[in-house]
Amino acid sequence: MMITGKSYIGRELSGKGNVHYRTFNSNEEKENHWNIVEVVREEIDSALIKAKQAFLSLGKITEEGRSKFLREIANQLDEHRDELYEVYMAESSLTRSRAEAELNRTINQLELFAAHIASDSYPETVRHSGVNDLKKTYLPLGPIAVFGSSNFPFAYSTIGGDSASALAAGCPVIVKAHPMHAGTGELVAKYVLIAAEKTGMPDGIFSNLNIRSHDLGAYLVQHPEVKGVGFTGSLTGGxxxxxxxxxREVPIPFFAEMGSLNPVCIHPSALLNADLIQNWAKAFARSISDGAGQFCTKPGLLFAIKGSALESFKMLLTEELERCGHHSMLHPELYNGFMNKLTEASQAGGNQVRMFEQNTSASSVPSFLLSCTSEQFLSNKDLRHEMFGPAAIVVECQDLTDMNNAIAVLDGQLTxxxxxxxxxxxxLRIIFETIKERVGRVIVNGVPTGVEVCEAMHHGGPYPATTDARFTAVGTNAIRRWLRPIVYQNVPEELLPDELK
Amino acid sequence: MMITGKSYIGRELSGKGNVHYRTFNSNEEKENHWNIVEVVREEIDSALIKAKQAFLSLGKITEEGRSKFLREIANQLDEHRDELYEVYMAESSLTRSRAEAELNRTINQLELFAAHIASDSYPETVRHSGVNDLKKTYLPLGPIAVFGSSNFPFAYSTIGGDSASALAAGCPVIVKAHPMHAGTGELVAKYVLIAAEKTGMPDGIFSNLNIRSHDLGAYLVQHPEVKGVGFTGSLTGGxxxxxxxxxREVPIPFFAEMGSLNPVCIHPSALLNADLIQNWAKAFARSISDGAGQFCTKPGLLFAIKGSALESFKMLLTEELERCGHHSMLHPELYNGFMNKLTEASQAGGNQVRMFEQNTSASSVPSFLLSCTSEQFLSNKDLRHEMFGPAAIVVECQDLTDMNNAIAVLDGQLTxxxxxxxxxxxxLRIIFETIKERVGRVIVNGVPTGVEVCEAMHHGGPYPATTDARFTAVGTNAIRRWLRPIVYQNVPEELLPDELK
Structure with missing residues (x-):
């Protein structure tokens, strides 16, 4: 495993900057030994010049050509699993089985988009012969900047859903590598570029830039040759x-997925007997603590009616959370952020169902369960902030009307x-309607974590879950973020794209 | 014909403000006698409170119900044609035949959306049974503010394409009535509201607000209960x-269509003989001067190779433009704006093909043809500003490469x-590619004016033609601006919307 710490400006490794940083191994509580070099503006410019050129060349490459490229990326990742897992685990402190599951998902996504664009029904065309002969199809927007997430180094970063969908659309991609897993990013980028070369893609179709500062991130978003942005991260940054x-002088589509509280409304009938209580306690303990709670769909708020059934549920849920053990978080910065939000929620009236442990660290975080009353919840916004880690708040309501009033103050959510x-x-019906108006996905009798990647999925939701509720980050429709319609009126066959001939 | 000058806050006529203004009859060079009362903020608030309520009630009204509403609006407009034409002509100075054509188009649009949402394929649903049962459909965004255009008092204003598509989607509409045809707006709104009452629509589904000041327009766009905006107008305002x-605290989709130069590239073969030259001169004279050139798709730039064929074309085109006669413009303000742009283009090197007439006015504008060299065009931005009136600039190029370089500096265009x-x-092929990258619709051997309303149409384009190239203002897909996807995961039949049952 060789990490140079440099950026890929197209195929070329480059490291002109003099700002260096390191990634961190939370499990081992130490910095990783490779040294990451932050790019300078000139390197961003170079990547965009190449991307612009690549975009022009891509016009001559068919859907089948791009499809082969995506499949070859999947092959490359599949062939270098061990090497990829090693750096992934060192930089994320996630387990090997998680690394495997996530790489499988990444490969599946690439294959899904490869199949999608190779199918006869892509791109969706419409024809009309009236006064004029009209034929509608889609064109890619141009170079897309991708700001990867911290929590999915494979599946929502370098060649995750945003990059895969943009490349599928025919857009060159410039990745702003996440500084917490910049080594993983470089290695993944290397295999993306090998696949690009193998399948005859133009230089500049893919760049991977090491960027940590806000200034350089802003410079990338404002670059005139960037025609769209996919971002996964915090509300503040997004x-x-x-x-x-x-x-910008020319505004561009900017799709950001920025987190969610994923409220869960528990009707009393769901806690009617000991079996049900046990069942939901087990399911939610895992959903709250899996991946150290660092999922955008982690259930952060559990609304329930107070009483003895809820008391039993809280106790059992705490026990189950304890059974899930301690976790390493992705990075000490995320651990600190999480602990701050937890403290704020506590100070805002969130009672600890069991006492917090005192000696926690990024390498050893237990799960936390708080509870508060619906009154406290309504009066204090600190109980409505995302805690990005293994924690949830039980909001104790008087009755279903009270519960409905409490969820009605929530902003937009993913689920x-x-x-x-x-x-x-x-x-229950009223609550269902209230939830529906606020989310991109409604789940009944299940947990919100686990997002299937398919055409029927919608992973999005009203602001602040995303910046545009009309688009999705997951599933084949994610490609629609990077396409614009165009109509050809009375255009001769010779000039039409293949799909319209 | 009774114009009160008041606004409709839902069904209720209201006129609490003390700012008054009048519309203008350019043909007769006088103000119309009805007095328009501008709303106050409180009235905007009331309209939004009603719209919010109406949005909740609309959840219980089926697509068939909304479809009936749209059809009844069409009926109402059809039944009151004479009255509508009278005020339309007084406020726009457009002809009766134009009024008829535009009202027919408005009625057709309403019927198109009525049929679209009543069809079995609406809304587009996707189902998937894998680990979970997933069913995807669409929800309306909520109350939509519509800023109508000046140039289509029927088809792109009060109940034009934006309002019809938003109502079809299930969104209440709050129209910011265009001050230049506020009387027409009030009358149209009256019939929309009669149709709403007849078909059992909730109060607040439609409001028509007289607004002229930027402040009140801004207040409407920033109102927390507004969930999306459709705007047709100038680049500056949009x-x-x-x-x-x-x-805004919660950003919202804002779709603006803001004008276009609609470049035309003339290959020398198109002017190869006298018949062809005559043919294109006739067609373009009408396309430039129809509706006094006040169309968003009016061809404003004609790129051609200099030489004797072009000289003949310019002379013939000028003659044909003269044959089209003088026009009344919509409003003296638009006339003044047009004359200013014309003067700027002249000063920037746009030569008059024939001398301008000296005594023109809003009630009597001839058509203007300027010409400039490609060098002048490249070096002076004033030759690339939309002239909203009957005028075009011939850009004389050395050869096709020079022509390609000239069109390459253009921003996004509708056509x-x-x-x-x-x-x-x-x-020619290179030029076609250069055009394609900049427009929403490419036309070969035709004129850009005349936008068919159908599923295959795309009326949009890269910025600044619109604020979002991924959406259209015309055709059934215009509804997509106001819809967001939602997925139901393992949701029981009882709670599903009809289309998913």
Missing amino acids: RALFELAQK GTMLYSDTIDPG | RALFELAQK GTMLYSDTIDPG
């Missing part, structure tokens, strides 16, 4: 870059969940 | 409101046109 993208076990009463 | 929409008559040579 919002700031979104505004820069809209203030909303409802648990029940008997007939659907009017109170 | 851009300013777009930025406000993105700076781009190419004329030729023999085989497609490599130079």
